[in-house]
Amino acid sequence: MRGARPAALAVAAALAAAVLTASAGPAEVRICAGLDEAAPPGTGPVLLVFFSADCSVCYDDLFEARYLVDKGRWPVAVVGVSAGPREELARFLEKHVWTLPVVLDRRKALARRFRVDAVPFKALLLGSETIYRDDPYIGLEDRRKELKRCLTRHFSR
Helix, strand or coil: CCCCCHHHHHHHHHHHHHHHHHHHCCCCCCEECCHHHHCCCCCCCEEEEECCCCCHHHHHHHHHHHHHHHHHCCCCEEEEEECCCHHHHHHHHHHCCCCCCEEECCCCHHHHHCCCCCCCEEEEEECCEEEEECCCCCCHHHHHHHHHHHHHHHHCC
């Protein structure tokens, strides 16, 4: 697997989780009304992953973000953020066995707060400070590399 892309690994991890969850019953879908509900203040660093349930690039970005944090064993909570309809979001989360919290941002308050113009988009929070946000002018692969550098710099010992 040396040359495998993180996306392929993320998909494999998602499929493995789906198999495990299917045998244990349906996955718990956690759709939150706000960031304080998804990641209460004081719980540690949070990686917000803005996505749309009908965007395959967003799907890859969402799962790759979780894979990156899990692989690095960084103490960071991954929280999805979506502005789509609740029913569509719930179907997406159940289908892809996403059990981490997702904020339903229908009024786009978080999108405005973090100046998100398009999805996929990520922002890393340390307390009330934003220590990383995607640069919309660089490609997805370069964004992933920048995020990994930031996580390594802040959380590796």
